C-alpha cells in the first residue's frame with residue numbers, strides 16, 4: 089500500500105481525525121474549533137475520569153456533538169498531560185518532556201468542558217456517583233472511565249521503594265520524569281556498555297512502542313557511543329507489531345547493535361548486579377529498562393469492573409459500555425470504559441483511544457437524546473514508528489464491529505488483502521508524515 093492509499097484510508101474512516109486549519113508550531117496545539125450547539129435534544133450530566141488521549145477526546149466531542157445541555161465534567165488528577173506518543177524520541181534528545189506537555193485549557197475555553205483537578209478513588213455504579221480523594225462526590229447520568237493503565241511491580245524489584253524503582257530502573261512507559269531519567273542514564277553509557285530492556289506479554293500499551301524504543305536507542309548509541317549494545321528481552325514468542333519493519337531494523341539497519349531475544353519470560357531482576365534473569369538466560373547491563381506487565385487501574389478492580397483475564401474491563405465496542413462477558417461480573421450500566429484499560433479487539437494505542445472516544449461520545453449523545461447508538465461503528469488505527477533519528481515506518485488498520493462478539497475486528501476493503509498494513513520501508517518521508525500526523529492527533533484531542 090503506498091502512502092497516498094494509506095492517507096486515503098485514514099481520511100476515509102467514518103471517524104477519521106477532524107480537519108485542523110492552518111499550520112501550528114511544533115508540539116503546540118491549535119486548530120479548527122467546532123461550535124457547541126445550544127440544543128441537540130440531548131441533555132444530562134456526564135463525568136469523564138482522566139484527561140489523556142481517550143478522556144480528553146471524549147469530553148470535547150460530547151460537547152461538540154451533544155450540545156450545551158450535555159454538561160461534561162472532566163476529572164483529572166495531574167496538572168498537565170505528557171504525551172506518551174513521541175516520548176521515545178526524548179531518548180535520543182530530539183524531543184523533550186516539556187515539548188510533549190499538554191493541558192486542558194482549550195477544552196474549557198473552546199467547548200465549555202468543566203475541568204476539575206482531583207483523583208477519583210471510588211465509583212458507585214449503582215448510585216451513579218464518583219468520589220474524589222478529598223471526599224467530594226459527583227453524580228452522573230453517564231460515566232466515561234479513561235484513566236489509562238497501572239503497572240505490575242517487576243519481579244525482583246519489590247524490595248525497592250517506588251521512588252527507588254523510578255530513579256534506578258525507570259520503565260518510562262508513562263511519559264514524564266521517568267523518561268528524562270532514562271535519557272540521562274543512556275547519555276551516561278560508555279561505548280562498552282549494554283542497554284537491556286524487557287517487553288511484557290501482550291496485551292500491553294502500544295504494541296510497536298518497545299521495538300521502536302530499541303531502534304531509537306540503538307541509533308543514538310551507534311552515533312554517540314559506537315560499540316555499545318541494546319539487548320531486547322521479549323516475553324512474547326515474536327515481534328508483536330510491524331514484524332517486517334522491525335525485523336529489518338534489527339537485522340540490517342541496526343545489525344550488530346541490537347540483540348533480539350524472544351520467549352524471554354522474566355523471572356526476576358537483581359538490582360544489586362543489574363541483571364535480568366529470564367527463561368532464555370541472564371543478561372546484565374549498565375542501564376536496565378524493565379517494562380512491566382500492565383493492567384486496568386485499581387480503581388476499576390475496586391469497582392468490580394475488571395472482568396477480562398483479571399486485568400482488563402470488557403466493553404461492548406458499539407458504545408464502550410461495560411459488558412458482562414460471561415464471567416459473572418454483571419454489567420455496570422451507564423459506565424463506559426475507553427482507552428487502554430478496556431478490552432474491545434483494538435490495540436491499546438493513542439490514535440485508537442481517540443477513535444474509541446468518538447464512538448463512545450457519539451453513542452452517549454444519541455442515548456441522551458432517547459435514540460439508539462450507531463450499530464455498525466468503524467474505526468481506524470494509525471501508528472508511526474521512528475527507526476532512526478530521521479526515518480520512520482508506519483502501520484495502519486481499519487476495524488469494524490461484530491455484534492456477535494461485541495468486539496472490533498480488523499478488515500480490509502480489498503478481498504484477500506491483509507487487514508493490517510505496514511509501510512514497505514522506513515524512510516524520511518514517513519518521518520515527516522509522522523510529525524504532521526502527531527500534531528493533528530494532538531490538536532484533535534486538546535484543541
Ligand SMILES: Cc1cc2nc3c(=O)[nH]c(=O)nc-3n(C[C@H](O)[C@H](O)[C@H](O)COP(=O)(O)OP(=O)(O)OC[C@H]3O[C@@H](n4cnc5c(N)ncnc54)[C@H](O)[C@@H]3O)c2cc1C
Nearest residue numbers: 138140141142165172207208235236294427428437438439
Ligand atoms: C513510549 C510510548 C510510545 C507510544 N507511541 C504511540 C504511538 O506512536 N501511537 C499511538 O497511537 N499510541 C502510542 N502510545 C500509546 C498511547 O500513549 C496510549 O495508548 C494512550 O495514551 C492511551 O490513552 P488513555 O487515555 O487510555 O490513557 P492515558 O493517555 O494514560 O491517560 C490517562 C489519564 O487519566 C488520568 N488518571 C488516571 N487515574 C485517574 C484518577 N483516578 N482520577 C483522575 N484522573 C486519573 C491520568 O493522569 C492521565 O492523564 C505510546 C505509548 C508509549 C508508552
